[in-house]
Amino acid sequence: MLEVQNLSIEYTTEDGVLKAVDDVSFNLQRGESLGIVGESGCGKTTVAKALLRLLPENGAISGGRVLFHGENLVGKSPDHMRRIRHSKIALVSQSAMNSLNPVYTVGHQIREGILAHSNIGRHAAHARCVEVFGMVGLEEKRLSSYPHQLSGGMKQRAIIAMALSLEPDIIVADEPTTALDVVVQGRILQRIRAIQRQISTSMIFITHDISVVSEICERIIVMYGGKIMEQADSASFFRAPYHPYSLGLQNAFPSITDITGEELVSIPGTPPNLMQEQPGCRFQERCPFATSQCRSRTPPLVKVKSNHHAACWYTDQVNDFRTRARNRDTWEAVRTRIEQQETPQQ
């Protein structure tokens, strides 16, 4: 239903051009739920906005195609896009806390979205609001509340209700629960999953927390520095990830499998500077297993199993990597390496 082909996105800034998304491709089937994970700044939100053609003014799609029902959305007229937004592809944005306009009631804002795409009349629109509020477990009377009268969790559910209101083909949920506390987060995730199955809409679920994906997505994409590092069926991925970055991410988030049995190990170092076009693998600076090959040549996304691809030169050594990645010292060594590289320059 949705085919993203070789999508590249650039931001023009005062300091130069920043390549936020580089050659990203993926498919989304009807009813499927796809998770996109990666550290903050890896381009997840940029991909989401590009699908809706809602990039900020300084951002532009520099290459690739977004095929939605076979139609390329890149280059479609603003009015065409306007009609696709919300009714076909709905967004649950990153900051639900501030995504509701403070001066209108929640009901008004949901109704407004419905009426912008259909002429069913106010009455029917209201009935639909009640219906979707029911789906997310909010009382009907809350429709006449203003955003400031709702708790964070309620606001988030209202936003989800809004996204459901026109039964879109795809819901793009960009970190829908990061602003919430863990308990509320869990409840909302379960609800999203239940609703998504119930109305069999497709979903792109964006998060930096890999454990969330294991709970609700059938497929997963791991992004790093604007590129896809690994792409797989969730089951296959969580049983045996291939990319060193994925191995590192697994260590950093506890609830999937208790790998070390100890405290969490985060990946040392920071994401790459996307301003500089660097040769080689984007992750090599922080990778415990990087070689000179990794520094000079960019690894392509290769098939490692059916429905499982990884962008690493050494997928054949993955068993060894997995064992070593469980060891703290492997990552500590990276930390030392990075520190040593930085010191002489100062």
Place this chain on the structure above:
Amino acid sequence: MLAYIVKRLLIMIVMLLLVATMIFLMFRTMPGDPTASMVDPSIPREARQALLERYGLHESLWTQYRIFMRDLVQLDFGNSYFYNRTVLRVIGDRLPATLILMLTAMLFAYTFGILWGAWMAWNRGSRLESVGVTFSLIFRSAPTFWVGLMAIMLFSVTLGWFPAQGMRTTGYVGDSFAEVFLNRDFVRHLILPAFVAGLYFLATPLLIMRNSMLEVMSEDYIEMARAKGLRDRSVLYKHAARNALLPVVTAGALFIGAAIGGQVLIEVVFSWPGLGREIVQAVTRSDYPLAQGIFIIISALVMFMNLVADILYAFLDPRIAYR
């Protein structure tokens, strides 16, 4: 809300009494003798003394103040020395002219300022944006009387489109409110001063609206409105401008006080028979009761407009709950 309004009105009364006291003292300590302007100083001493006594000016300051305040709470502002009529009547005659001119100018300034300001922010970096900023700042910084005179020269003298002075053509006498204000002659007289005053007022709503819009446009709910597939027009006016309006209202309330100054100049330049011109004349004539009265009325006006702005704000912003 109602309780809040009542509370505000009570506070306003206390404030007005304080203002009245200050105004009273201000006029008594000002140089100049009111009797000089009222009564020819060359008349016999006894006659002058009699007049002073008649107006109570021989009493001690404290006694004068007590009488002044006692009358004031009964809404008795005394008699104008110059007009020999009650101050209230003089004010009653002048107030509508001032209000009509001021509200027309404000309406003009706020309508254009808000729409243009919103548009400017939406089309950031366009030519019309810099034109708008420059234009509004020129008319804010240029001396109002000079702009007024230039406008008179261009539109009245050279082009002959509008009359240069006053509120009605000489010889026209109207009795009722409708006869005085609701006719074409009056509107023709109103346009030029209202336009010049409006230009002076324009900068405040225009620039605040523009800044406020720029801020609001980066809010997440604006992106959400776009993501909902609303038309640009809806996003611009229903979401962005609607929220950007809030600081404009607040600033508008604060601006009302400052606007009075501009209003006085406009009335003088255009010989507009309103309170602004009257107060200048009353002060030059040392017409204490009239000047005091006008000052108090203007203070009340400013306070009242502030209250209106606050109430308006509460209607515009559901997050505000007045108690």
